[in-house]
Amino acid sequence: MIVATTENIAGYHVKETKGQVFGDVVRSRGLAGNLMASLRGIVGGEITEYTQLLEQTRRHAVDRMVQNAQTMGANAILMMRFDSSEIGMRMSEIVAYGTAAIIEPA
DSSP: OEEOSSSSOTTEEEEEEEEEEEEEEEEEOOHHHHHHHHHHHHHOSOOHHHHHHHHHHHHHHHHHHHHHHHHTTOSEEEEEEEEEEEETTTEEEEEEEEEEEEEEEO
16 A cells, blocks of 8 residues: 555555545553653753653554555555544544555556
């Protein structure tokens, strides 16, 4: 599955668009992770616990989006983007979204 942030992919043309696809994940860092992150926040510098959580969550959101596109019969996702928001004080939502399409070599 080709996933691109662009509207076009070099060497391919869009044969058919299938529609919007999403991959939505809500995650929460456990109590121990929040405690460590709070302590790091006092000292300063990168809060690696949250960086790792966000990286894993983004990957999971993309995987879900790809699964949804495959279910629709697509072989590519165009104009892929991420959106994020905070739910409460302990949870983060990451959404990967784009346009499912069938592409073929030009």
